[in-house]
Amino acid sequence: METVNTERSYLDMELLRFTTAGSVDDGKSTLIGRLLYDSKAIFQDQLEAIERASIKKGEEHINLALLTDGLRAEREQGITIDVAYRYFHTPKRKFIIADTPGHIQYTRNMVTGASTANAAIILVDARNGVIEQTIRHAYIASLLRIPHVIVCVNKMDLVEFKQEVFDAIQARFLEFSTHLDLHDVRFIPISALLGDNVVERSKNMEWYQGPTLMYLLENLYISNDYNQLDARFPVQYVIRPQSNEFHDYRGYAGRMASGSFRVGDRVKVLPSGFTTNIKGIDFWTDHLDSITAPQSGTILLEDDLDVSRGCMIIPADNGIKQGQDIELMICWLNEKNMIVGSKYALKHTTNDLRCMIKEVKYKVNINTLEKDYEDKTIRLNDIACITIRTTKPLFYDSYRQNRITGSLILVDEGTNITVGAGMIL
Amino acid sequence: MSSKVPISHLRELESESIFVIREVVAQFENPVMLFSGGKDSIVMYHLARKAFYPAKVPFPLMHIDTGHNFQETLDFRDWLVKETGAQLIVRYVQDSIDKGRVVEETGYNASRNKLQTVTLLDAIEELKVDCAMGGGRRDEEKARAKERFFSHRDEFGQWDPKNQRPELWNLFNGKKNLGEHFRVFPISNWTEMDVWQYILLENIALPSLYFSHEREVFERDGVLYAKTSFLKMKETEVAEKRIVRFRTIGDATCTGAIESRATSVEDIIREVAATRITERGGRADDKRSEAAMEDRKIEGYF
Numbered sequence: 001m002e003t004v005n006t007e008r009s010y011l012d013m014e015l016l017r018f019t020t021a022g023s024v025d026d027g028k029s030t031l032i033g034r035l036l037y038d039s040k041a042i043f044q045d046q047l048e049a050i051e052r053a054s055i056k057k058g059e060e061h062i063n064l065a066l067l068t069d070g071l072r073a074e075r076e077q078g079i080t081i082d083v084a085y086r087y088f089h090t091p092k093r094k095f096i097i098a099d100t101p102g103h104i105q106y107t108r109n110m111v112t113g114a115s116t117a118n119a120a121i122i123l124v125d126a127r128n129g130v131i132e133q134t135i136r137h138a139y140i141a142s143l144l145r146i147p148h149v150i151v152c153v154n155k156m157d158l159v160e161f162k163q164e165v166f167d168a169i170q171a172r173f174l175e176f177s178t179h180l181d182l183h184d185v186r187f188i189p190i191s192a193l194l195g196d197n198v199v200e201r202s203k204n205m206e207w208y209q210g211p212t213l214m215y216l217l218e219n220l221y222i223s224n225d226y227n228q229l230d231a232r233f234p235v236q237y238v239i240r241p242q243s244n245e246f247h248d249y250r251g252y253a254g255r256m257a258s259g260s261f262r263v264g265d266r267v268k269v270l271p272s273g274f275t276t277n278i279k280g281i282d283f284w285t286d287h288l289d290s291i292t293a294p295q296s297g298t299i300l301l302e303d304d305l306d307v308s309r310g311c312m313i314i315p316a317d318n319g320i321k322q323g324q325d326i327e328l329m330i331c332w333l334n335e336k337n338m339i340v341g342s343k344y345a346l347k348h349t350t351n352d353l354r355c356m357i358k359e360v361k362y363k364v365n366i367n368t369l370e371k372d373y374e375d376k377t378i379r380l381n382d383i384a385c386i387t388i389r390t391t392k393p394l395f396y397d398s399y400r401q402n403r404i405t406g407s408l409i410l411v412d413e414g415t416n417i418t419v420g421a422g423m424i425l
Numbered sequence: 426m427s428s429k430v431p432i433s434h435l436r437e438l439e440s441e442s443i444f445v446i447r448e449v450v451a452q453f454e455n456p457v458m459l460f461s462g463g464k465d466s467i468v469m470y471h472l473a474r475k476a477f478y479p480a481k482v483p484f485p486l487m488h489i490d491t492g493h494n495f496q497e498t499l500d501f502r503d504w505l506v507k508e509t510g511a512q513l514i515v516r517y518v519q520d521s522i523d524k525g526r527v528v529e530e531t532g533y534n535a536s537r538n539k540l541q542t543v544t545l546l547d548a549i550e551e552l553k554v555d556c557a558m559g560g561g562r563r564d565e566e567k568a569r570a571k572e573r574f575f576s577h578r579d580e581f582g583q584w585d586p587k588n589q590r591p592e593l594w595n596l597f598n599g600k601k602n603l604g605e606h607f608r609v610f611p612i613s614n615w616t617e618m619d620v621w622q623y624i625l626l627e628n629i630a631l632p633s634l635y636f637s638h639e640r641e642v643f644e645r646d647g648v649l650y651a652k653t654s655f656l657k658m659k660e661t662e663v664a665e666k667r668i669v670r671f672r673t674i675g676d677a678t679c680t681g682a683i684e685s686r687a688t689s690v691e692d693i694i695r696e697v698a699a700t701r702i703t704e705r706g707g708r709a710d711d712k713r714s715e716a717a718m719e720d721r722k723i724e725g726y727f
């Protein structure tokens with residue numbers, strides 16, 4: 001039986017969000033199933049249910065993929081359609097997995113899963129080595145700036161656990177990834193099916209001295225994953241109690257996007273640019289000394305300024321970019337092509353505005369990483385560098401600097417559907 | 426607090442949920458928070474109070490009353506509303522039955538669980554609700570694992586699981602046409618364990634049903650049901666007094682009890698850590714078929 005966490009240690013656990021990438025049959029579902037199973041996150045009734053379903057389908061082994069394939073169409077077609085979220089914990093950390101399926105909407109799904117991830121697991125079949133999809137996955141991880149990438153070379157059992165195979169794949173990955181913006185890449189030889197180096201250290205690969213996948217997930221240093229230098233507080237909502245007890249209370253509610261503020265800090269409110277000091281930081285009935293990303297709270301200012309949703313509070317002496325002509329990388333998420341000259345609704349931090357697509361500079365061939373200056377039609381799953389003009393000035397950082405103040409989405413004004421994911425350059 | 430120390434996972438989940446609840450208030454004109462009297466909606470309401478303090482929660486709670494609730498749940502609901510000054514809207518499944526909008530199921534396994542959907546959708550239309558927040562969690566059930574934080578519903582209140590809007594970063598798209606609405610799930614990323622740990626951390630009050638007590642129960646299909654006037658017993662079924670508690674609180678007709686001596690939140694946490702059955706494992710409403718939850722959700726269920 002599982003050892004029971006003492007309450008205290010559970011309260012001190014950290015949260016790690018990761019996403020999995022791999023082409024069909026590389027072993028993603030098997031790996032996730034193993035992580036869930038070995039951390040006892042699969043319950044008996046769930047196991048019995050998928051056991052029944054596997055037998056009904058005439059399958060030989062328990063199909064752990066049935067755990068994640070939650071929609072009827074997915075089970076019927078034996079494929080994963082949509083991003084599924086799975087949860088497990090060990091005594092050290094709580095994990096949220098965004099399990100992103102391959103197939104038609106691959107890029108769209110991986111970009112979605114990657115947008116909030118601290119880490120990406122990229123699976124490579126040891127027999128096939130680095131293939132086009134591997135390059136695509138690594139590129140998306142780099143584009144979305146996932147702080148940690150773990151390359152799992154899977155099915156090592158099918159290549160007799162040979163070190164040469166692993167070394168060659170690692171070398172090939174490192175070779176092409178020099179063109180990418182990846183900072184923390186690890187390599188692990190595993191067998192998801194047999195469990196080698198997933199939770200238990202492999203007895204078949206004595207030559208591998210590094211950590212197991214679980215050890216790595218538990219110990220990745222994630223405190224630096226948030227930008228800590230530039231304090232950014234997008235105002236979400238203004239709290240005005242209108243009660244006698246809190247007659248003059250005017251608090252700016254929001255979630256720290258990056259960095260931190262302390263009471264007394266000199267700050268600037270955008271877009272007005274007026275400066276003032278932080279008078280207080282409240283959370284519930286507590287008066288805090290400081291607020292740090294990703295905490296939510298309420299900031300009180302010394303001066304009575306005109307502050308509303310969509311404003312941003314930043315340090316008085318800290319610069320932020322502003323402008324109406326923005327260059328960005330866009331990932332197109334919709335079957336309807338992007339149209340140059342068209343207008344779209346735009347969401348950026350807590351701001352709602354509109355924009356017009358001005359120009360497609362180039363499209364990225366995500367299988368070869370080459371830039372395509374000829375074909376400028378932007379279709380579903382395409383990634384391109386574009387310029388837009390917004391209806392009012394945007395206050396932003398580059399996505400490289402800040403994943404929250406540097407990201408935006410485009411929304412089709414006719415259908416209200418989210419059609420584009422943008423990362424500001 | 427040093428900026429190098431990351432916040433604990435419970436505080437991160439709390440912050441995320443509060444962010445989502447505040448987005449709802451900013452993006453919608455007439456939101457409500459669905460309140461069942463169970464632990465998830467109690468935690469969600471607690472988060473809402475934290476999100477707007479010292480102002481009052483700027484939306485009402487809405488309870489879809491099946492008429493098959495445990496009295497303890499209703500008493501707790503009324504106590505909480507009074508204690509915190511909440512606004513409460515109640516709509517009754519009985520009214521939908523009386524108006525002929527739905528037909529009551531018959532037989533031994535009759536339940537009003539499915540009928541709630543009609544009452545809920547009628548209430549949404551009547552009150553022009555444009556967003557209903559619910560306490561659904563992605564770890565509860567596999568159809569829920571695919572659910573967005575902001576989940577769009579068409580003018581018939583239906584969910585289209587294969588055609589959901591992509592949801593990236595923390596940019597939630599609540600844009601919609603007239604007559605459509607949204608379901609928003611602020612505690613999507615919480616697990617059953619997180620909910621219990623948070624209840625402990627924040628010292629949140631709960632209905633007595635969650636704690637060990639003596640009750641007359643009978644067994645059916647491996648599930649222990651409370652003996653109530655809502656559930657017809659078969660001749661072969663015998664009720665007996667046992668020491669039980671409830672792991673989830675739904676209707677008396679479909680919520681199973683478990684034998685337990687857990688009298689405190691700490692006890693429950695120890696029990697949850699050791700159980701090998703999911704919390705919905707004891708719910709007859711999910712056992713009806715493999716896609717039971719997906720089907721109900723498509724129609725507009727919670």
Ligand SMILES: Nc1nc2c(ncn2[C@@H]2O[C@H](COP(=O)(O)OP(=O)(O)O)[C@@H](O)[C@H]2O)c(=O)[nH]1
Pocket residue numbers: 022023024025026027028029030031065154155156157158190191192193194
């Ligand atoms: N021999 C071997 N087979 C594996 C391993 N991992 C996965 N497989 C098999 O590869 C097939 C595809 O695995 P699956 O997890 O469904 O791949 P997915 O499409 O990436 O989710 C299944 O038949 C698995 O049993 C491994 O480490 N070794």
Ligand SMILES: [Mg+2]
Pocket residue numbers: 028029065080
């Ligand atoms: Mg799979």
